[in-house]
């Protein structure tokens with residue numbers, strides 16, 4: 001990646017897009033296997049019988065019944081309008097509290113490649129690449 005595309009850790013992408021996202025079952029497997037209830041408690045789950053829960057008590061055996069995965073919810077299952085793992089440090093930079101375990105939607109998001117004009121223009125890493 002060219003230097004001018006390097007992330008500045010301003011946090012704008014996570015503030016704007018880090019919630020109301022859909023997950024995939026593959027995200028959940030390592031969290032379940034590692035006992036990451038700190039993450040799973042903020043995952044909204046809908047099952048094939050339309051019942052809802054957080055992912056806190058989810059097991060691998062439950063995955064075949066999962067039809068929707070929502071990021072993120074509070075511990076009571078209510079939708080959040082922010083990411084609970086977003087952390088702005090004293091240096092002003094934003095850090096992801098689950099950086100090494102974050103979901104695919106976060107790993108794959110590269111705002112400098114987005115075609116969403118209003119957003120791309122607000123990413124400092126896009127400053128040399130957006131017309």
Ligand code: SF4
Nearest residue numbers: 007008010011013123
């Ligand atoms: S908006 Fe751009 S520079 Fe800011 S944290 Fe996201 S990717 Fe990095």
Ligand code: SF4
Nearest residue numbers: 014018083086096106
């Ligand atoms: S999990 Fe991490 S990368 Fe994803 S929205 Fe939250 S703070 Fe950003």
